[in-house]
Amino acid sequence: MASGINHDRASMKWSVPFGLCINLIIGSPYGLIAGVTFCLGGLWLSPDLDTCSEALKKWGFLKLIWFPYRKLIPHRSLFSHGPLIGTTIRIIYLNICLALLVAIATYLRIIPEIQLHIYLLESINNNPKLFITILLSLEASAWLHLIKDGDPLPNEFLSWWHKYK
Numbered sequence: 566m567a568s569g570i571n572h573d574r575a576s577m578k579w580s581v582p583f584g585l586c587i588n589l590i591i592g593s594p595y596g597l598i599a600g601v602t603f604c605l606g607g608l609w610l611s612p613d614l615d616t617c618s619e620a621l622k623k624w625g626f627l628k629l630i631w632f633p634y635r636k637l638i639p640h641r642s643l644f645s646h647g648p649l650i651g652t653t654i655r656i657i658y659l660n661i662c663l664a665l666l667v668a669i670a671t672y673l674r675i676i677p678e679i680q681l682h683i684y685l686l687e688s689i690n691n692n693p694k695l696f697i698t699i700l701l702s703l704e705a706s707a708w709l710h711l712i713k714d715g716d717p718l719p720n721e722f723l724s725w726w727h728k729y730k
């Protein structure tokens with residue numbers, strides 16, 4: 566299992582070739598977006614947000630939003646370190662936190678009322694390639710993390726696989 570610093574270094578190092586590959590496949594500016602998202606995903610949306618980690622420290626005072634996540638998701642479980650599942654749960658969790666913050670800010674009249682889900686759906690409809698690039702890059706950075714951890718599939722998945730195979 567790699568340390569937090571090793572994960573950070575790998576995320577930064579592999580973001581460049583990943584971005585170049587996406588640039589070759591999809592073109593510009595998606596390669597740049599993929600490289601930056603890959604790096605940010607590895608540094609800030611790491612599977613290790615389920616424990617006190619380097620990724621968690623980077624959130625500063627906002628790391629408080631990850632407290633319920635850390636309490637609900639056991640460290641290195643299928644729900645944080647599972648392929649596809651981990652990234653999906655973190656993105657959904659972050660969107661719930663964002664929706665709550667917007668709702669509070671709207672209630673306190675700090676910002677005008679906005680329909681966040683409608684804005685999000687319109688944004689996806691207007692540029693699906695951008696959202697696919699972002700999601701793919703976040704998942705790829707999670708895969709790098711899982712590979713660096715040494716066991717890409719968490720134990721729960723492996724025991725389930727052996728049971729039903």
Ligand SMILES: [Zn+2]
Binds near residue numbers: 612613646710
């Ligand atoms: Zn990990």
